[in-house]
Amino acid sequence: MIPLSWYLFLSLTLFTIGVLGVLIRRNAIVIFMCIELMLNSVNLALVGFSSYIGNELGQMLVFFVMVVAAAEVAVGLAIVIAIFRNRLTVNIDEINLLKW
Amino acid sequence: MHKYIGLALIFPLIGFIVNGLFGWKIRKEKIIGWIGSLTVGASFVVSFLVYIELLGLPSYARKFTVEYFSWIKTGGLDISFSYLVDPLSVLMAMVVTGVGFLIHVYSIGYMHGDKGFARFFAYLNLFIFMMLTLVLADNYLLMFLGWEGVGLCSYLLIGFWYDKPFEKMTTSDAGRKAFIVNRIGDFGFLIGLFLMYKYFGSLNFNTVFSIASKLQVGDSTVFWITLLLFVGATGKSAQIPLYVWLPDAMAGPTPVSALIHAATMVTAGVYMIARSSVLYALAPTTMEIVAVIGALTAVYAASMGLVQNGIKKVLAYSTISQLGYMFLAMGVGAFSAGIFHLTTHAFFKALLFLGAGAVMHALDNEEDIQKMGGLKNYLPITYKTFFIASLAIAGIPPLSGFFSKDEILWGAYSQGSFWLWLLGAIGAFMTAFYMFRLVALVFETPARYGAKHPHEAPKVMTLPLVILGFFSAVAGFIGIPESFGLKNLFHHWLEPVFEDANAKLILESAHSTTTEFILMFISVLISAGGILLARYLYLERINVVAKLTQTFSGIYKLLYNKYYVDEIYDTIVVKPVKWGSEKLLWRFFDVKIIDGIVNGSARVTSAVSSVIRFIQNGIVQFYAVVFLIGILIILWLIF
Numbered sequence: 001m002i003p004l005s006w007y008l009f010l011s012l013t014l015f016t017i018g019v020l021g022v023l024i025r026r027n028a029i030v031i032f033m034c035i036e037l038m039l040n041s042v043n044l045a046l047v048g049f050s051s052y053i054g055n056e057l058g059q060m061l062v063f064f065v066m067v068v069a070a071a072e073v074a075v076g077l078a079i080v081i082a083i084f085r086n087r088l089t090v091n092i093d094e095i096n097l098l099k100w
Numbered sequence: 101m102h103k104y105i106g107l108a109l110i111f112p113l114i115g116f117i118v119n120g121l122f123g124w125k126i127r128k129e130k131i132i133g134w135i136g137s138l139t140v141g142a143s144f145v146v147s148f149l150v151y152i153e154l155l156g157l158p159s160y161a162r163k164f165t166v167e168y169f170s171w172i173k174t175g176g177l178d179i180s181f182s183y184l185v186d187p188l189s190v191l192m193a194m195v196v197t198g199v200g201f202l203i204h205v206y207s208i209g210y211m212h213g214d215k216g217f218a219r220f221f222a223y224l225n226l227f228i229f230m231m232l233t234l235v236l237a238d239n240y241l242l243m244f245l246g247w248e249g250v251g252l253c254s255y256l257l258i259g260f261w262y263d264k265p266f267e268k269m270t271t272s273d274a275g276r277k278a279f280i281v282n283r284i285g286d287f288g289f290l291i292g293l294f295l296m297y298k299y300f301g302s303l304n305f306n307t308v309f310s311i312a313s314k315l316q317v318g319d320s321t322v323f324w325i326t327l328l329l330f331v332g333a334t335g336k337s338a339q340i341p342l343y344v345w346l347p348d349a350m351a352g353p354t355p356v357s358a359l360i361h362a363a364t365m366v367t368a369g370v371y372m373i374a375r376s377s378v379l380y381a382l383a384p385t386t387m388e389i390v391a392v393i394g395a396l397t398a399v400y401a402a403s404m405g406l407v408q409n410g411i412k413k414v415l416a417y418s419t420i421s422q423l424g425y426m427f428l429a430m431g432v433g434a435f436s437a438g439i440f441h442l443t444t445h446a447f448f449k450a451l452l453f454l455g456a457g458a459v460m461h462a463l464d465n466e467e468d469i470q471k472m473g474g475l476k477n478y479l480p481i482t483y484k485t486f487f488i489a490s491l492a493i494a495g496i497p498p499l500s501g502f503f504s505k506d507e508i509l510w511g512a513y514s515q516g517s518f519w520l521w522l523l524g525a526i527g528a529f530m531t532a533f534y535m536f537r538l539v540a541l542v543f544e545t546p547a548r549y550g551a552k553h554p555h556e557a558p559k560v561m562t563l564p565l566v567i568l569g570f571f572s573a574v575a576g577f578i579g580i581p582e583s584f585g586l587k588n589l590f591h592h593w594l595e596p597v598f599e600d601a602n603a604k605l606i607l608e609s610a611h612s613t614t615t616e617f618i619l620m621f622i623s624v625l626i627s628a629g630g631i632l633l634a635r636y637l638y639l640e641r642i643n644v645v646a647k648l649t650q651t652f653s654g655i656y657k658l659l660y661n662k663y664y665v666d667e668i669y670d671t672i673v674v675k676p677v678k679w680g681s682e683k684l685l686w687r688f689f690d691v692k693i694i695d696g697i698v699n700g701s702a703r704v705t706s707a708v709s710s711v712i713r714f715i716q717n718g719i720v721q722f723y724a725v726v727f728l729i730g731i732l733i734i735l736w737l738i739f
Binding site: 019022023024026031092093096097098099 | 716718719728
């Protein structure tokens with residue numbers, strides 16, 4: 001039996017990687033993947049807690065997160081493609097028009 | 101019948117609503133005109149029936165309060181639309197509606213073909229409604245409502261031909277002047293009412309007067325109340341120093357001058373003092389001020405009337421002067437004499453104005469009497485009635501003006517002083533002179549109007565002249581002085597109204613009837629002298645007049661330019677106020693302070709945001725860092 005803390009450490013690690021990726025990387029698609037990574041780390045934490053407490057509600061919640069994440073990916077990638085068609089780049093430093 | 105006194109007010113109001121709202125649709129002048137006239141006629145009938153009812157009652161019982169509905173009820177203040185029916189108010193209502201009816205009928209002819217025909221009758225009816233509210237009200241606030249209402253109608257009607265030029269300005273400027281000058285007086289009136297409410301705790305005539313009748317003569321608060329009310333009266337009734345609006349009010353159509361600026365509205369101040377006679381009797385100082393102002397105005401205005409060339413201008417100064425006599429009467433405590441003069445003056449001054457209207461009607465609205473003359477043969481009815489009215493105002497017995505004016509002069513002598521009498525007598529001489537100067541220049545001297553073809557006015561205009569002429573001649577007989585051994589019906593009628601006030605005044609009756617007769621004789625001599633002098637100078641020795649104006653050109657110019665009072669007021673009041681409004685209130689206070697605060701707050705916002713907007717740099721990852729830091733801070737705060 002793997003103790004709960006292992007799951008949580010792995011989840012935390014993945015989440016931190018995701019946050020740093022969002023903050024540091026400039027490629028929109030990579031940032032996107034990092035967001036997915038954060039979502040999946042949360043999923044992992046949910047599943048771990050669920051099996052530790054013995055309650056299936058956490059695992060059901062994971063399915064909802066996955067559905068929302070899938071929808072989000074569909075919309076997000078569409079936006080990224082639209083931006084690429086317009087600007088021929090997905091470097092977010094070059095698409096910072098929305099400002100004062 | 102007295103319960104239905106409200107009908108007298110409702111009829112003109114209906115006329116106002118019908119003509120005001122649907123007049124443009126009715127279009128037929130005859131229908132509009134008769135709606136306007138007959139509603140006023142109906143309210144005359146109502147007042148007359150109430151008069152008959154009062155006549156059948158013993159004199160102490162001739163007083164009713166008719167309450168219709170509550171108007172303001174808050175705290176200790178309880179004002180309702182209720183009307184006081186007593187000898188004074190019924191008399192005033194009859195004068196207003198009676199003379200008003202005749203002038204309405206006359207207007208049908210005078211305003212024929214005017215594009216604002218329905219509007220004119222609507223305003224006139226509204227005026228009658230407001231004037232009746234003023235004279236029938238049983239509390240000061242309702243009276244004030246009427247007081248302001250007649251001021252509004254006056255403004256609307258002076259500027260009736262709003263685009264017509266009038267002496268360097270337009271008629272609407274004249275209307276505005278009247279309104280603003282009246283507002284100055286009304287301000288005093290209103291302060292007087294506040295003070296009265298504070299002191300007596302009520303504005304109802306009955307309550308105020310019954311408290312007042314228990315006070316001591318010389319009460320200082322009552323002095324201020326009466327003085328402030330008198331300030332209101334000087335505005336409305338055109339006395340020194342607020343008379344300047346009345347001559348300009350002649351810019352309006354002539355029936356308006358007759359009805360509002362001669363017969364009725366301008367007498368509101370006199371009525372108000374008569375109504376408050378108990379209060380005035382408590383304040384001898386105010387009474388003295390009223391008497392002096394009245395006597396001075398009587399002479400001062402008459403002197404300006406001597407040299408004016410506008411036919412209506414002369415009559416306007418004459419009105420101011422006659423109002424001065426009424427205030428003189430009020431000031432010396434001869435209340436019923438003042439009201440008597442008000443009544444007779446309503447007849448003959450309305451007649452004079454309507455006659456002047458007929459003359460102007462005949463000469464294509466010519467107002468300059470130097471361009472008239474010889475109209476005696478073309479306008480026989482107008483000439484005769486005008487002549488009767490002139491004799492009446494000059495005070496020739498047995499016409500009405502003689503009895504009323506003489507009673508005032510006698511009151512001034514017996515209750516006031518010799519000097520007041522002397523001022524009154526000088527005024528009477530000037531009155532006789534300027535009236536017959538007018539008669540001579542308009543009707544009797546050779547014609548000077550060029551190629552115009554004067555014609556007598558239609559019947560609808562001459563009939564009111566004849567009726568008013570009849571009353572100007574005989575109305576005096578209702579008030580024959582008691583020294584003739586007859587009963588003075590007029591005094592007797594008004595006695596219950598003034599008995600409280602008379603009880604407060606120390607009336608001297610020490611003067612003998614011989615003195616009264618001597619003074620009466622002197623005043624007749626004075627009037628006759630004025631008339632004969634005017635006729636001699638203007639009919640026989642016209643060249644002497646020209647010589648006199650040259651010899652005394654300084655005085656002539658002073659009088660002709662009305663003592664330059666308009667210019668003086670302009671310099672010391674109007675210009676500083678304009679300067680203060682523009683330079684201080686507008687350019688400094690409004691622009692610098694008010695706008696400064698508003699613009700300043702906008703400027704502060706934009707200054708602050710010009711710094712902090714750099715946070716919004718468009719780099720998404722920067723925002724994400726801010727989120728993260730924010731979340732970390734929140735988490736740190738929570739745990």
